Amino acid sequence: VSATTTTAVPEETTTAPVKTRRLRLSRVIGILLPVLLVIGGYASIDGADASESGPLGLIEVMNPAYFAFIGLLAVSFIWHMRSKTLDAFVLSMHIVALIFLFHGAVSWIEQVPRFPVVYTHVGLTEYIQRTGETLPTLDARMNWPGFFTTAALLDEVAGVDSIYPWLLWAPLVQNLFYAPLLFSITRTASTDVRVPWIALYLYFSLSWVGQDYFSPQALNFLFFLAFVAIVLRCFRTDRAALPRPIRRIGNGVGQIVGKVLRVPSFQPGGAPILATTTAQRALLVFALAVIYAASVMSHQLTPVFLLLFVTALVVLRRTVLRGFPLLMAVLFFSYISYGAIGYWSGHIDQMFGGFGQLGGIFKDNVGSKVEVESSHVYVIYARFLLAAGVWALTAWGLIRRLRAGRVDLALLVGFIVPFFVLGGQTYGGEVILRVFLMSLPFAAIFITFALLPTEKLKLNITRSVVFVLACTLLGPTFMLTRYGNEAFEYVSKNDYEGALELSRLAPSGSNMISIDGNVGNQLGRMEQFVFQTVPQKPGELLDYSAQHIYQTAVDAPGSQSFLLLSRSQIANIELTYGKPETFFQDLTSELLANPNFRLIYENPDARIFAIDTSTGVKSPEVEDE
Amino acid sequence: MKRKPAIPVTETARFGTGYETVNRFVGRRAVSPLALRINALMMPASVALTVLTILDVESDLRMWLALLVFCFGPGSALVQYFRLPDAAMQLGLIIAISTALSILLAQALLYFDRLDALIAVGVLTALTFLHPITRQNPRLKKEAEKQEAGA
Numbered sequence: 001v002s003a004t005t006t007t008a009v010p011e012e013t014t015t016a017p018v019k020t021r022r023l024r025l026s027r028v029i030g031i032l033l034p035v036l037l038v039i040g041g042y043a044s045i046d047g048a049d050a051s052e053s054g055p056l057g058l059i060e061v062m063n064p065a066y067f068a069f070i071g072l073l074a075v076s077f078i079w080h081m082r083s084k085t086l087d088a089f090v091l092s093m094h095i096v097a098l099i100f101l102f103h104g105a106v107s108w109i110e111q112v113p114r115f116p117v118v119y120t121h122v123g124l125t126e127y128i129q130r131t132g133e134t135l136p137t138l139d140a141r142m143n144w145p146g147f148f149t150t151a152a153l154l155d156e157v158a159g160v161d162s163i164y165p166w167l168l169w170a171p172l173v174q175n176l177f178y179a180p181l182l183f184s185i186t187r188t189a190s191t192d193v194r195v196p197w198i199a200l201y202l203y204f205s206l207s208w209v210g211q212d213y214f215s216p217q218a219l220n221f222l223f224f225l226a227f228v229a230i231v232l233r234c235f236r237t238d239r240a241a242l243p244r245p246i247r248r249i250g251n252g253v254g255q256i257v258g259k260v261l262r263v264p265s266f267q268p269g270g271a272p273i274l275a276t277t278t279a280q281r282a283l284l285v286f287a288l289a290v291i292y293a294a295s296v297m298s299h300q301l302t303p304v305f306l307l308l309f310v311t312a313l314v315v316l317r318r319t320v321l322r323g324f325p326l327l328m329a330v331l332f333f334s335y336i337s338y339g340a341i342g343y344w345s346g347h348i349d350q351m352f353g354g355f356g357q358l359g360g361i362f363k364d365n366v367g368s369k370v371e372v373e374s375s376h377v378y379v380i381y382a383r384f385l386l387a388a389g390v391w392a393l394t395a396w397g398l399i400r401r402l403r404a405g406r407v408d409l410a411l412l413v414g415f416i417v418p419f420f421v422l423g424g425q426t427y428g429g430e431v432i433l434r435v436f437l438m439s440l441p442f443a444a445i446f447i448t449f450a451l452l453p454t455e456k457l458k459l460n461i462t463r464s465v466v467f468v469l470a471c472t473l474l475g476p477t478f479m480l481t482r483y484g485n486e487a488f489e490y491v492s493k494n495d496y497e498g499a500l501e502l503s504r505l506a507p508s509g510s511n512m513i514s515i516d517g518n519v520g521n522q523l524g525r526m527e528q529f530v531f532q533t534v535p536q537k538p539g540e541l542l543d544y545s546a547q548h549i550y551q552t553a554v555d556a557p558g559s560q561s562f563l564l565l566s567r568s569q570i571a572n573i574e575l576t577y578g579k580p581e582t583f584f585q586d587l588t589s590e591l592l593a594n595p596n597f598r599l600i601y602e603n604p605d606a607r608i609f610a611i612d613t614s615t616g617v618k619s620p621e622v623e624d625e
Numbered sequence: 626m627k628r629k630p631a632i633p634v635t636e637t638a639r640f641g642t643g644y645e646t647v648n649r650f651v652g653r654r655a656v657s658p659l660a661l662r663i664n665a666l667m668m669p670a671s672v673a674l675t676v677l678t679i680l681d682v683e684s685d686l687r688m689w690l691a692l693l694v695f696c697f698g699p700g701s702a703l704v705q706y707f708r709l710p711d712a713a714m715q716l717g718l719i720i721a722i723s724t725a726l727s728i729l730l731a732q733a734l735l736y737f738d739r740l741d742a743l744i745a746v747g748v749l750t751a752l753t754f755l756h757p758i759t760r761q762n763p764r765l766k767k768e769a770e771k772q773e774a775g776a
Contacts, residue, residue, distance in 0.1 A: 128735070128740070132735070132738065132740045133735070145732075145735070146731065146732055147728070149731040149735050149740070150731040152740065153727070153730075153742070153745050154691055154692070156740065156741070156745070157674070157691040157695070157745055157746055158688040158692070159677075159678070159681065159682070159683045159684075159687050159688070159691075160688060166688075177696075177717075177720050180712075180713040180716040180720075181718075183713040183717075184711065184713050184717055187711075187713075222720065222721055223721060223724075223725060225717070226717060226720075226721030226722070226725075229718075233714060274709065274710075274711065280706075283703075283706050283707055284707060287707070287718065290725050290726065291721055291722065293725070293729060294724070294725035294726075294728040295725075297728060297732050298728055
């Protein structure tokens with residue numbers, strides 16, 4: 001691993017000017033106001049009932065005053081950004097308040113952790129904690145068990161049986177953890193001390209993807225940010241010449257861009273890197289290796305993003321870590337070959353089969369999402385529009401920055417590299433979400449450049465008003481895009497208790513039947529049950545009849561069968577397939593009238609039926625198997 | 626614990642009419658101050674967690690201490706070696722390195738079939754005390770002073 005710099009190491013910068021420590025009235029207001037706005041925002045939504053969310057999600061039950069508090073926070077933030085000396089503590093308070101308002105509000109009004117998939121993660125953690133081993137055949141995620149093993153170990157150390165009580169506030173805590181690293185990354189963008197603060201504010205207002213729940217990808221996003229922060233702040237080079245073939249192309253493109261934009265020459269635009277000694281650099285390289293190794297063991301996709309990012313920087317000579325991609329590749333492929341062999345040996349087509357099939361990837365990630373048969377489709381459209389708007393503004397910021405004669409090649413690499421993953425595989429129809437998330441820190445910087453391309457521009461009234469209006473509008477937009485799926489991502493306490501009761505009632509070897517995959521029924525003893533969703537034939541009318549459910553139970557291999565009907569499943573079916581609001585009650589009545597189904601547990605959101613399959617005959621296809 | 630500076634430290638000053646920054650040499654002083662402070666909190670926290678784990682006490686305090694040590698303990702010691710002057714970078718790396726080391730530890734314990742709370746707490750506590758211990762080691766201290774004199 002090469003860790004020596006090829007260029008003179010500039011000295012480090014610190015944050016704001018020193019003259020910000022004095023106690024002034026504006027400082028006191030700047031510290032207290034964000035706290036009051038958070039209290040006001042939370043008080044305004046205190047009575048909101050997330051279970052009443054409709055096709056447009058949580059925005060339908062939010063008090064409009066909540067959005068007024070978000071607008072006021074933007075006004076206060078820009079007020080302090082316009083002062084002659086930036087107060088880092090006051091601005092930090094605003095960022096923390098923003099995170100509380102945007103990423104913590106939902107935890108305030110919900111009773112149990114959201115996302116049914118969180119309960120599957122609880123189940124995977126429970127398995128490792130109970131047995132002390134992983135089971136790769138149980139779930140694909142068990143091939144990258146680092147996150148679940150750590151959660152199980154944390155449970156053991158904390159002396160608790162389940163990680164569950166900690167999960168409600170996980171999104172808020174994870175976003176608070178991201179903030180300092182995002183600030184470090186945005187500080188590399190410019191010598192202008194205003195840029196990192198505005199970029200950070202924009203990032204948390206635009207981050208609608210919602211991957212920050214209790215999940216491996218949430219923790220790996222932290223690793224991604226830490227890795228990128230170290231590389232850009234300590235190992236970046238801005239002035240090294242490009243490799244010869246790229247230099248020719250770069251010079252040609254530079255001349256054309258220069259002529260079009262009427263810019264005589266371009267200069268590197270980044271802030272100076274941190275001054276480090278050889279020993280420090282060696283330790284930082286060690287830290288990079290530790291972070292990457294942890295990432296490789298705990299997530300499939302993040303190590304790929306990181307490997308591509310560093311490799312692209314090395315190819316363009318924007319980093320001194322010339323040999324590091326080799327170490328990363330060795331770590332990545334070693335783990336895949338050893339730790340995840342159980343997955344790739346049986347799913348090689350799934351891993352690489354989609355390579356280059358952009359049409360299929362677009363269909364899975366975009367086309368299938370808009371086939372929704374209710375007004376929920378507007379949430380999907382809003383997400384596409386917001387993503388397109390962010391990328392368009394990023395391009396505008398890049399042009400503004402180029403017109404100012406600055407080139408930010410390392411940041412551009414960070415923004416573009418995630419898109420290369422699009423050519424790989426669909427990742428369960430979620431790859432575009434991940435691409436958006438990984439490119440967002442860099443997009444936020446370029447959007448800031450659209451507002452302030454150089455240090456010489458003042459944050460005048462016009463720019464301030466534009467910023468405040470944009471951030472105020474982003475309040476409802478964020479709520480619509482981030483929590484637009486609330487109707488089926490919300491998990492009620494009754495949902496949870498129904499699933500918990502089922503895992504207590506069902507003996508080992510039972511079939512756990514559900515009518516939709518959006519169900520958190522894998523809370524514990526996962527390996528002892530057969531989880532089966534009622535299958536639907538593509539291109540045919542959806543069949544949720546008692547007879548079809550019964551046949552699914554008969555065909556399932558377990559000894560006994562139980563059907564869990566829960567609110568989250570019904571909400572997903574109603575919103576995605578346009579089923580009427582009486583669907584839950586109609587289906588319950590039909591099942592109660594059928595002698596093969598016996599209701600054994602009931603609460604307002606969940607019903608458990610025991611299914612008598614003794615008289616059933618297996619389908620011919622199942623018999624053949 | 627008094628620390629000697631390792632690298633010259635500069636602070637940012639503005640110039641001109643805008644907000645552009647330049648580096649201004651302000652002298653030599655200790656760096657990674659935030660990591661030092663967090664480590665000072667994490668050391669007693671990790672000791673308390675060890676005691677609670679040995680006694681197998683079931684309490685909310687143990688739960689919160691476990692979370693704190695997993696997220697901040699080892700990183701607060703290791704980041705001090707990096708001698709970074711930037712508070713945000715220190716804080717972010719403390720969390721990232723602590724959780725990364727926790728993952729590596731958990732995987733290692735799983736591999737050796739020893740997913741045990743006491744072993745985990747012992748290793749995490751040792752890592753949390755790593756920096757103060759190595760600073761007290763006469764040989765390492767001498768080497769560090771020599772390196773600092775060279776820098």
